[in-house]
Amino acid sequence: MKKKPNYKLIIGGIVILAALGYLLITATRSNTQYFMTVEELLSQKSELEGQKLRMSGAVVGESIQYDPATLDLSFVVAQIPGDHRLIEEMGGMAKVLAEAVADPNAARMTIHYNGVKPDLLKDEAQAIVTGSLDAEGVFQATELLMKCPSKYESILPDQVED
Amino acid sequence: MFFLGLGTFILASVLMLVCLVLVAWQLVHKQTEISALVRILTNLGFGLHTLSIIALLIMQVSQDYSNSYVVGVINPALPTYLKLTALWGGQAGSLFFWSWIINLCLVIALNRRHILRDNWGYLFALINLIFFSGISLFLENPFSRVWQLTNGNLIDSLFSPAEGAQVYSGLIGTGLNPLLRHWGMIIHPPVLYIGFGAFLLPFSETLSHLILKGDGEDLVARLRPWLLIAWIFLTAGIVLGSWWSYDVLGWGGYWAWDPVETASLIPWLISTGLLHSMFLQQKKNIFRRINVILILGSYLLILFSILITRAGLISSVHAFGESSISIPLTLFLLASLVLSVGLLIWRWKKMDSGWEFESWYGRDSLFLYTLVLLAAIALVCMWGLLYPLATGAFTGNEIILDRGFYDRAVTPLLVLLVLLMAVCPLVGWSVASLKKLGNRALIPLIAAVLATVAAFVWLSKSWVALLSIFIVALGLMVLVLTTIRDLRTAEKPLGTFWKMRSRYGAFLVHSGILLIMLGIVGVEGLSQSIVGTLIPGDKMPLGDYGVEYRELTESFDSPEYLSVRAQIDLWQGDKVVARLTPGQDVYASRSQYVSIPGKHSTLAGDFYTIMLDYDSMMGYISLQATINPLVNFMWIGSLFLCLGAAFSLSSPMVLEQANWDRKESEEDEETDAD
Numbered sequence: 001m002k003k004k005p006n007y008k009l010i011i012g013g014i015v016i017l018a019a020l021g022y023l024l025i026t027a028t029r030s031n032t033q034y035f036m037t038v039e040e041l042l043s044q045k046s047e048l049e050g051q052k053l054r055m056s057g058a059v060v061g062e063s064i065q066y067d068p069a070t071l072d073l074s075f076v077v078a079q080i081p082g083d084h085r086l087i088e089e090m091g092g093m094a095k096v097l098a099e100a101v102a103d104p105n106a107a108r109m110t111i112h113y114n115g116v117k118p119d120l121l122k123d124e125a126q127a128i129v130t131g132s133l134d135a136e137g138v139f140q141a142t143e144l145l146m147k148c149p150s151k152y153e154s155i156l157p158d159q160v161e162d
Numbered sequence: 163m164f165f166l167g168l169g170t171f172i173l174a175s176v177l178m179l180v181c182l183v184l185v186a187w188q189l190v191h192k193q194t195e196i197s198a199l200v201r202i203l204t205n206l207g208f209g210l211h212t213l214s215i216i217a218l219l220i221m222q223v224s225q226d227y228s229n230s231y232v233v234g235v236i237n238p239a240l241p242t243y244l245k246l247t248a249l250w251g252g253q254a255g256s257l258f259f260w261s262w263i264i265n266l267c268l269v270i271a272l273n274r275r276h277i278l279r280d281n282w283g284y285l286f287a288l289i290n291l292i293f294f295s296g297i298s299l300f301l302e303n304p305f306s307r308v309w310q311l312t313n314g315n316l317i318d319s320l321f322s323p324a325e326g327a328q329v330y331s332g333l334i335g336t337g338l339n340p341l342l343r344h345w346g347m348i349i350h351p352p353v354l355y356i357g358f359g360a361f362l363l364p365f366s367e368t369l370s371h372l373i374l375k376g377d378g379e380d381l382v383a384r385l386r387p388w389l390l391i392a393w394i395f396l397t398a399g400i401v402l403g404s405w406w407s408y409d410v411l412g413w414g415g416y417w418a419w420d421p422v423e424t425a426s427l428i429p430w431l432i433s434t435g436l437l438h439s440m441f442l443q444q445k446k447n448i449f450r451r452i453n454v455i456l457i458l459g460s461y462l463l464i465l466f467s468i469l470i471t472r473a474g475l476i477s478s479v480h481a482f483g484e485s486s487i488s489i490p491l492t493l494f495l496l497a498s499l500v501l502s503v504g505l506l507i508w509r510w511k512k513m514d515s516g517w518e519f520e521s522w523y524g525r526d527s528l529f530l531y532t533l534v535l536l537a538a539i540a541l542v543c544m545w546g547l548l549y550p551l552a553t554g555a556f557t558g559n560e561i562i563l564d565r566g567f568y569d570r571a572v573t574p575l576l577v578l579l580v581l582l583m584a585v586c587p588l589v590g591w592s593v594a595s596l597k598k599l600g601n602r603a604l605i606p607l608i609a610a611v612l613a614t615v616a617a618f619v620w621l622s623k624s625w626v627a628l629l630s631i632f633i634v635a636l637g638l639m640v641l642v643l644t645t646i647r648d649l650r651t652a653e654k655p656l657g658t659f660w661k662m663r664s665r666y667g668a669f670l671v672h673s674g675i676l677l678i679m680l681g682i683v684g685v686e687g688l689s690q691s692i693v694g695t696l697i698p699g700d701k702m703p704l705g706d707y708g709v710e711y712r713e714l715t716e717s718f719d720s721p722e723y724l725s726v727r728a729q730i731d732l733w734q735g736d737k738v739v740a741r742l743t744p745g746q747d748v749y750a751s752r753s754q755y756v757s758i759p760g761k762h763s764t765l766a767g768d769f770y771t772i773m774l775d776y777d778s779m780m781g782y783i784s785l786q787a788t789i790n791p792l793v794n795f796m797w798i799g800s801l802f803l804c805l806g807a808a809f810s811l812s813s814p815m816v817l818e819q820a821n822w823d824r825k826e827s828e829e830d831e832e833t834d835a836d
Contacts, residue, residue: 008522016538023575027542027567028563030567031564031570032567034561035560119756119757123753
């Protein structure tokens with residue numbers, strides 16, 4: 001049994017798809033960020049200035065400075081790899097974070113943020129920071145996200161890794 | 163306890179495999195009825211699985227630190243209830259718990275006999291159970307122990323990793339992250355898991371239906387209770403997570419488009435679409451294909467959501483971190499997807515329900531638009547989740563879509579969807595006439611315009627906020643007036659109301675959505691905030707409120723942390739309306755603190771304070787105060803979602819409903835005639 005195609009439905013479908021496509025593309029264009037490591041940021045500093053970026057690094061505890069009156073917060077993060085698999089091979093996130101903070105030769109970058117200090121901002125936390133690089137090479141953050149892998153992961157290596 | 167726990171778990175797994183073999187053998191011999199033996203073995207297996215869970219719980223409560231999982235989630239100072247709920251506080255335990263929830267759903271279904279009525283349905287559910295139990299057993303075993311080698315090194319292993327190694331129980335854990343010690347967060351995972359697990363049964367049953375029968379008829383009527391229950395739990399789980407983040411995380415955020423949140427929203431959107439399209443199938447026997455697709459899609463998207471949460475592919479606050487389960491889980495998801503799509507294609511022709519698109523504004527078409535909009539929002543979410551992965555794979559540089567992307571892409575779709583929902587009750591089942599629509603819409607329209615004008619004068623000048631308020635007012639008026647009209651024309655209003663529970667349950671859910679929208683307008687568009695540093699006796703004004711800082715108190719309520727609290731009087735006019743105690747719980751041993759907000763909640767909104775910093779020597783604090791108007795409508799609305807669905811669930815889809823609607827459409831035609 002052949003039915004003649006329903007043109008109303010087809011035209012409606014095309015209009016909806018076109019509208020959705022337009023919405024997705026315009027929303028994507030104005031809201032993308034590159035996800036980068038500290039090293040990548042430092043090596044492409046001049047090209048990236050002013051662009052919207054997201055980066056991840058290990059928080060260096062002693063560098064945290066916070067003025068609760070003005071909500072000015074600044075801290076330094078050290079280079080950690082961006083690749084999850086590589087981090088696993090290096091012994092897990094907690095270990096990588098601790099080594100990055102302890103390593104004086106690791107690439108480092110200063111973050112500046114104006115706002116409430118996150119509860120989890122502390123030494124050897126993983127900071128995922130959104131914002132942009134300014135002319136002085138300071139990362140001006142608009143959003144902070146902190147993760148603290150539990151310490152016990154690093155105390156207890158899996159049998160496979162030995 | 164180790165041997166009891168692991169032993170019962172292994173035995174339970176063996177029984178699952180035995181059932182698998184039995185069922186497969188029967189299917190090869192074309193027997194589709196589930197045998198009594200399989201039923202007994204399944205119940206027995208569930209009993210063993212439960213014993214195994216109990217053994218782990220006993221280890222948690224008795225602080226058996228030879229168990230690695232206990233080391234990770236327990237510390238001596240945790241109160242007992244948190245030692246119990248730590249079962250789902252870490253990766254291994256929560257996966258184990260999840261496999262038990264699947265087993266629970268399976269056993270309930272098998273014993274109730276409304277669903278999973280044949281070997282095929284049972285088989286697919288069982289395969290899921292075996293898969294997740296296998297992950298628990300082989301990859302993330304919660305019974306794994308701490309071993310000390312002869313050289314003193316510690317190792318995490320189930321059995322002795324080397325000669326001379328000893329079980330070691332000297333590691334004391336740091337316990338559950340304090341941020342998670344909130345009852346919203348404590349019940350959020352189990353509620354969500356039950357929702358997830360309950361979707362597995364319709365999924366399995368639908369696959370079985372496709373294999374055995376495949377015309378899509380009579381399927382949703384049977385699955386309806388399960389789908390509704392699953393939807394209620396999924397909704398409650400998502401809302402609890404949102405409420406937790408509003409209440410605990412300190413910045414008053416209720417939704418951040420975090421990948422994990424977004425991933426759990428996708429099955430919710432799709433299953434919400436399902437609740438609508440299955441209603442049409444029950445009424446007019448149409449949309450059969452769409453229903454089958456949506457049932458299968460809901461569970462596949464739940465697997466996808468589990469993958470996002472568990473595998474750590476995407477950076478997220480919630481993610482459990484990197485784990486070995488991402489590859490098996492991805493393969494399992496792909497296999498389920500291929501099977502579902504294959505069966506769908508095979509039965510595609512047979513499921514044709516012969517529906518024709520007749521009118522742009524008939525109620526069928528409005529339901530179709532609802533589905534399209536829900537699917538479009540789901541697609542936007544999917545795009546947002548996968549874009550970083552795709553760009554990472556193709557260009558080597560992950561490109562992330564931030565909150566602005568979702569705000570921009572979802573807002574217009576959401577507004578359209580809610581508008582559609584608001585006007586839907588105005589449109590009759592038969593092709594509605596525009597004139598009649600106009601008559602019914604008149605009073606709600608006037609009310610909505612008045613509300614919008616009032617909002618423009620007193621509340622906000624933002625057009626998105628005003629449009630939303632217009633839609634909320636319109637929608638609520640339409641729902642109330644329709645209910646009044648229904649009941650006035652009925653002979654026995656109360657009897658009708660009770661008989662038509664599924665209709666008024668749906669109305670309640672819809673009014674819940676409207677209230678949630680009102681809450682979102684309040685938080686996003688109308689909130690005000692101020693930050694100040696105060697010494698005792700200082701006052702700080704905000705809106706028609708003022709806060710007066712009295713003193714700073716410190717106490718050791720728990721051996722684990724120091725509670726620092728600012729004592730604050732909240733003034734409204736010349737009266738103190740509340741005493742707020744925002745502060746911090748300082749966990750010295752973890753070098754972490756948790757902000758505890760101080761809140762004054764009324765229907766008009768929350769007055770929300772966070773202590774950003776303090777100096778106990780000088781006695782000053784720095785305080786952020788925020789007014790979130792209307793925010794509590796969000797939680798009331800969420801409650802309506804669950805209550806409405808439960809109310810609807812209590813009523814079987816009965817003939818009275820169909821009769822009623824026939825009456826309604828006749829009435830439509832009568833008035834059309836004048």
